[in-house]
Amino acid sequence: MSEDLPRPSSINKHSKIMNILSKVAVTVEPVASARLAAAIVYKNDIISFGVNRKKSHPFQAQFCKNDKSIYLHAETDAIKNALRVVDQEILTKSTLYICRMKHIGTNRREFVYGLSYPCSGCMKAIATFNIKNVVYSLEHDGKNSVAFNSLLR
């Protein structure tokens, strides 16, 4: 997997989707203080959303051998939900977006972006379904905008 800067034409699209995901993520019940939302995007359509939740799920357990990581992660939730509406072939041509939101300091009402690099279990799911593009949020840099990186396989 190589890390590449997104092509300029993709940056607006990435920002737009990250913005939508940030609004979903802040409504998520935090799991170990993490609020994550993910989406599968095919061409310009969001085909599924996913959030992390404190609920074990066989779909996640399939990719994580560690007992503590069987909770459904936003990434695998989005993949699972996408498979209900599209076939695997579409999934390989889609982009997985991941966004993490967190509190800054002691202000419990303000959120900033956080790093949402996928864990090894989710990486395994991403590889299994051959999803070639992954865009994840980066730790906030003091600005109010989202910074992101993309993984191209």
Ligand SMILES: [Zn+2]
């Ligand atoms: Zn994960």
